[in-house]
Amino acid sequence: MNHPVPRLGRRSFVLGAAGAATLPLVTLPRFAHAAEFNYKYGSELPLTHPQVIRAKEACEAVRKDTGGRVDIEMFPAGALGSITDMISQVRSGALQMLNVATASLTTFDPKANLSIPYAFKDYAAVWAAMDGELGAYSRRVVSRFGIHVFDSMWDHGFRQMTTRTKAITSPEDLQGFKIRVALVPMYVSLFKALGAAPTAINFSELYTSLQTRVVDGQENSLALIDSARFYEVQQYVSVTNHIWEGYVTSVNDATWKRLPANLQDVVQQRFREATLRQRQDMAELSGTLQAQLQTKGMKFNNVEPAPFREVLSKAGFYKEWQQKFGPEVWTILEKYTGALT
Known part of the structure; x- marks a missing residue:
C-alpha cells in the first residue's frame, strides 16, 4: 500500500502548544558558578535540521528551568x-x-529498531506504534546496552530514494544499482533483496561519496536531503516511502542515574516537548519541501510500492526478519501494521 509523503506546510518553526504539560522550575535563582552537571549532546544531523533546532531549544530550556544546574551543549553535524x-x-x-536513529542501534540487537520496510501505512500508525507497545519494547532492548532512551521519539520521516542518473520507478531500476545505505543490517538486507548493490557508508562521508561517484544514489527523508544539500550532487527524487525512521535522545545510563530524580524529570519533560514540536515541524515542512527541492533542480516521481513489497516477499525478506525478531515482537508489530507475511 502507498505511503504518501507527509504533507507538511511552511518552514516556520513556530508551533504553539505541543500539548505538553509545564513543569515548575527546579531551582528558582540563577547561579553564577559552573553547572553541576555538564553534558555533551552529539548528533550526526546538520545544524539546520529540525531535530537539531528543537534539541538546542530543549537544552536551553533545561538550563533555564534547572537554574543552571544542568548544562547540555549540542554538537551537531558529526x-x-x-x-x-x-x-x-x-x-x-x-x-x-x-x-x-534507532536503526543505528541494531548492531547490538535487531530489535532495537522495529520499523519494517513498507509496513506503516501512515503517521497515525507510526505514532500509535512508537508511542505505544512497540516503542516501549525497543527501549527495553536498548537499555540492556548501557543506554537510557527517552520515551518520546523524533520524526526523521519516510525515506525516499535519490539518484544521479535516472529515476527509480520499479524494482527493475534497482538491479545492480550502487546505492548508499546507513550502517544498518536491515537496510543492507532490504536493498540486497531488491537486487541493488548497497554500500554502507557513514553519513558524515555521504556527500563526498555522492560527489565522487563512489555511489550513484542514496535514500533519506526529504528534510535531510534538503538540509544536507544533496540537491547539489543528485538529480532525481523517487518518492518510494520505503521505510519510516525515528531518532531517539539517548543518555549514558550511569550518567543518567547520577542525575537527581527531580532534574531527570525536567530534562525528560523538556525533551518530550521538543520532540512533539519537531514532529509538528516535519508535518508542516512536508508540503513545501518537494516544491523547494524542485526549485533547486531536483526532479520528482511517485512510486507504487506494491511491486517492491512483492519482490521483498518473494525474496523471503519478511520471513527473515520475522525469524530475527521472534514471534513475540512480530505479534506486537503486526498489531499496528497488519499481516506482513
Whole structure:
C-alpha cells in the first residue's frame, strides 16, 4: 500500500502548544558558578535540521528551568565523530548524550529498531506504534546496552530514494544499482533483496561519496536531503516511502542515574516537548519541501510500492526478519501494521 509523503506546510518553526504539560522550575535563582552537571549532546544531523533546532531549544530550556544546574551543549553535524564513534562514546560515558536513529542501534540487537520496510501505512500508525507497545519494547532492548532512551521519539520521516542518473520507478531500476545505505543490517538486507548493490557508508562521508561517484544514489527523508544539500550532487527524487525512521535522545545510563530524580524529570519533560514540536515541524515542512527541492533542480516521481513489497516477499525478506525478531515482537508489530507475511 502507498505511503504518501507527509504533507507538511511552511518552514516556520513556530508551533504553539505541543500539548505538553509545564513543569515548575527546579531551582528558582540563577547561579553564577559552573553547572553541576555538564553534558555533551552529539548528533550526526546538520545544524539546520529540525531535530537539531528543537534539541538546542530543549537544552536551553533545561538550563533555564534547572537554574543552571544542568548544562547540555549540542554538537551537531558529526562534530564529535561518525555515528558509529558516538554510539561507542555514549556507551562508555565519554559522551553523555546522543541523538541517534534507532536503526543505528541494531548492531547490538535487531530489535532495537522495529520499523519494517513498507509496513506503516501512515503517521497515525507510526505514532500509535512508537508511542505505544512497540516503542516501549525497543527501549527495553536498548537499555540492556548501557543506554537510557527517552520515551518520546523524533520524526526523521519516510525515506525516499535519490539518484544521479535516472529515476527509480520499479524494482527493475534497482538491479545492480550502487546505492548508499546507513550502517544498518536491515537496510543492507532490504536493498540486497531488491537486487541493488548497497554500500554502507557513514553519513558524515555521504556527500563526498555522492560527489565522487563512489555511489550513484542514496535514500533519506526529504528534510535531510534538503538540509544536507544533496540537491547539489543528485538529480532525481523517487518518492518510494520505503521505510519510516525515528531518532531517539539517548543518555549514558550511569550518567543518567547520577542525575537527581527531580532534574531527570525536567530534562525528560523538556525533551518530550521538543520532540512533539519537531514532529509538528516535519508535518508542516512536508508540503513545501518537494516544491523547494524542485526549485533547486531536483526532479520528482511517485512510486507504487506494491511491486517492491512483492519482490521483498518473494525474496523471503519478511520471513527473515520475522525469524530475527521472534514471534513475540512480530505479534506486537503486526498489531499496528497488519499481516506482513
